[in-house]
Amino acid sequence: MKKYIFVLVTAVLTLASCNKWLDIQPANTINEDDLFETGDGYRNALNGVYLQLASSSLFGRELTYGMTEALAHTHEVDLAYKNNLTYKDIANYTYTTDGTKSIISGIWTTAYNIIANCNNIIGHIADDSPEKFSEGEKERSLIYGEAMAVRALCHFIILQYFAPAPQDNIADEDGNYSVYLPYYDKFSKEIAEYIDVPAFIGRIEEDLKAARELVAVYDLADALNIYRLTTKYRVTGRTFNSSYPQSSDIF
């Protein structure tokens, strides 16, 4: 009997050590398990998300002075786009040329890629302990919350450009809405379900609210700066009153 136990124990030990030997990490890229081993890794992943938001296919160009301005005709079309036929096509609402197609698909793929990046952060951070982070719970919540907010933002970008306005997304006779976009809240290769516009906005709001709960508590901005973010301030320009505002007023 002892013999068998010995053999069994040896076999288990051998296999366990094999498993470790077979665990190889690539040298030129970072494995996700290694990245999320430390709090700094989460920071880097969040930095990556912000860098992507600033890329030329989103706010680095197309969503600011690029495609958006062409669509809005903020420049004289014939003059400003004399040498840029792609923007001219966009200004003329021609979306079928190769150039316009690549800008449009760039917005779509980059936004959804950022969403995937956020979802991977969220998926890991949700169950991770605050002790990993040098600033503890505060840092964890900020990263968590910001990732949620960016996820909502990117979905909002997609909604803006790829779905009709909510009032145009009306129910048919049977009370069914046409579905337009998938909302991703998980990092996966599985395709999320396509949903209608009101539901999509609902999901964005849900994410923003969840983000607010996480971020507001630890927000580094002082009360005055927070006040300046409020709608009330922007609309009325009223001066700061210490009893006001609440973090819930921001949205």
Added chain:
Amino acid sequence: MSFALLTEQPARAFIPEPSVAAQPSKVVVTGRVTDRQGEPVPGVTVYVKGNTAKGTMTDEKGRYNLDITSESSKKPVIIFSCIGMDTQEITFNGKTVIDVVMDESASELENSVVTGYANIRKESFTGNTVSVSKEELLKASKTNVIKALQSFDPSFRIKENNLNGSDPNAVPELYIRGESGVGTKELDVDEFSKANLENNPNLPIFILDGFEITAQKLYDMDPDRIENITILKDAAATALYGSRASNGVVVITSVAPSPGKLKISYKFVGTVEAPDLSDYNLMNAEEKLQTELLAGCYDPVKAGVPSDVVERLTEYNAKLQNVRKGVDTYWMAKPLRSVFNHKHSLYIDGGSSAFRFGVDLQYTNQDGVMKGSKRDRMGAGVYLQYVYKQLSIKNYTSFLQTDSRESPYGSFSDYTKAQPYDEYLDEYGNYLETLRSWSIYSGSVRANPLYEAGLDSYQKSRSQEFINNLSINWYIIDGLRLSGQVSVTKGISSSDRFYDPRSKKNSQILDLSNPSSGTLYTTSGDRLSWNVNAYLSYNKSFGNHNINGQAGVNVIDSSSESINTTYFGFPSGKFDSINYAQELNGKPTSSESTSRTIGFLAGVNYSYKDIYLLDASCRFDGNSAFGKDNRFAPFWAAGAGLNIHNYAFFKSTPLTLLRLRVTYGRTGKINFPAYAALTTYQVNTEEWYKTGYGVTIMSLGNRNLRWEITDQLDTGFELGLWKNRIYAKFSYYSKLTKDLINDVTIPSSTGFTSFRDNIGEVTNKGVELNMRVEAIRTSDMILTLQGSLAHNKNRLRKVAESLEEYNKRVQDTMASYGNKDENAAKPFTQYVEGVSLNSIWGMKSLGIDPATGQEIYLTKDGKLTDTWTASEQQVLGETDPKVQGYFGFNFQWKNFTVYTSFLYEAGGYRYNQTLATKVEGVSIYQSNVDRRVLTDRWTTPGQVASFKAMEPGIYGVTSTRPTSRFVQKYNALSFSSLTIGYSIDRKYLKKAHMNMLRIELGTNDLFHVSSVKQERGLSYPYSRSFNLSVQIGF
């Protein structure tokens, strides 16, 4: 020979001798043991049968003393045994001096199956294998091992490479028993690679002396270094290779030195290679101009330029003037040449049976038929073997360097399209930078393909490989052996692609506004792999029982790294050193990959009375490429067989061999990059935040990736009559490959576009038949006829959604090609259930409508239409042949031999690309065309024709989209090799101190005929070769 030492030591039966009264007088037997060359053999065990305890051993001079005084038998049997020699039994008959001459056990390889882990007796093995000896191999090809193997196994096939023809640098892709994987799909193919050998899903593995080598290494190997090649096909034969085995295993045994006096052998092979353009049927200048006229290029109305009447006429007359002047450029000949290649192999070996050595040197120069292309190999190796008592130590160290260079002339297709009435030299005899611009319609810049060849651009690569194989065998007790093998391979490779600053291939062409150009792309790679085998094997007979078993562990670690750098801006083509470069074009990039495998294996072969046979083997493999939870997988196989010819009843009949066998098992393969299971992040190094750098996801990993496995059933029989003068082998197999691993396309809303996943199932079912008949066998004449036939049916059985996504992508891509796009005429494969992986897709066609000249298509639901729609394509045929194989004969009369081998295939289909792009759908105005362009064209309403009306094509022509009209039945026959040899009689050689002189004349690919008349070798032409070899031995 590396495994030859263990088997075939005839069993020493321990039968107690009847006891007789002891002999009083002292009897000592003495003598000397020598080998055939007269050299003493030390270390030979000498003992009396049944009494190993009192044995002795020969000394360095081969002398021994054996005391047999106390033997019970009056006539004891004395046994002389030594590793690597045939054991001798001599009955003592009173003579006390017994000198023994021992023979090397050479026949071992012939009578056993080399699986790489053991040599199992052929008589008792149930696995399906094909063995090829050195002599046979060299008759089929003296320079290309892979090509030669096609003539020995009808299921072993090289994938047709119509693009790269006889390019010496295109390493062939091959497969055994049908293709079971999708690999890189057409839309994702890398333009620069000539063959997809990395992670190829159909490639078998190659084992050289126990260790895996690449297909490229085998391609570059000197065939003279090979003693034997065994192709393992079914699960029972391959299961010991577990997770790598499902495409089959090719086991190569290299030549081991033989003991004796110093032997030197030298072999020279000279090959003349000439391009084979017999499949091209292009027009000459006069015909071409006439055709342009007929097509309406100079009819302003037909050409679509009604106002340019004079201009059209001027162009025609200018061209006519050239033709009359005698300009008829035979463009195809420009980049081609006939070459003389030579190959030298030198082998020196010798030593005693205790210590042997072998040294080999090879040099092969292989120039291709396109000017400037070549592949040169240089290799050396040292083999040492030392036998001490029960221990045998072998070490083989080898070095191989391969230098290859691509032709500066570029793609051959540029020359087959060029117009024969164009001149290519200026008045000073220099290559024209651009060809003459005939009119505004012919384009102001017409590139001269020869211009690039005259520059100093190049593309070359070099790979160096150093291999050390150490193998230790310890013969513990009779039949039991412990083996340990360690192999280290170090490979260094570099490849450079340089564009002369004057080249038009630069991304920024040199001109007034851009004063600097010239680009150098360099890649350097480094590879190290370790491979360790340790196993125990046991081989013994007990009466009627015969057991051969082994158990062990196999560990593989291989890592590689490569660095890509791009330099930009060179002063001239002559100054191509990186020191002259103006700047680095971006940061150098590096890629790295490491993979590890560990396998525990055990196998047993058992036979009872050599009639009832049984095989079982299993392997438990772990691989680093899979996710944590799927890292280990079991593989196994079992087989049973019956040797009917060994029943006593058949002993006196002509039946010498009748074996029935059946095997079943599961094996796997790993053919995807090392890190596919991991989700990895890349670092954005360009911009940093205060809190550090940013990282973004680079690839979406798949932790749940499952092993790709193949279940294979194999059954058949072998029949031999009259001492195997008539021999036949028949096999049926059925392979089911599950969980095919491939790149799949996923919707970009997931954030990614591709992903590696298990995508479906493929079945390959087929039969193989090999026949051999010795028609004549007399003392000095032998005539053997051989032939074979194989049939394989390949079907996709299950297709994941993701592959359907790819099909949609194919349809979208095809629909997006404009009518005048060159790619529009090319059929693309789609993947659906129930069809072959090699199916041809297009729209069914009813031919050309005699009334309108338009093609009439049939939609999937049988409606007639004249518009081509990508989504209405269906399977029009498959390229897999119904039957394929080889046949030929081998004739020997005294010292004279003739060997022939033909390859055939029948019943498959091909899409005749020549008809689609050189007859129809060709812009007659812009390129040279096939002569068939004028025949059978539709001209007038009511005419029944096979081809659409000719278009002048000044503004391009409408491409013919993939249609069943151009799908043709493909039956082909090629004369793959002919070898005539003569060995000069030894008695004439003695005076010259030679012991061997053999001269052979041969040819490869003398002809290729097929039922599809299309151009072969589009980017690189095919060639024929004739060779002369001289082998001298001292």
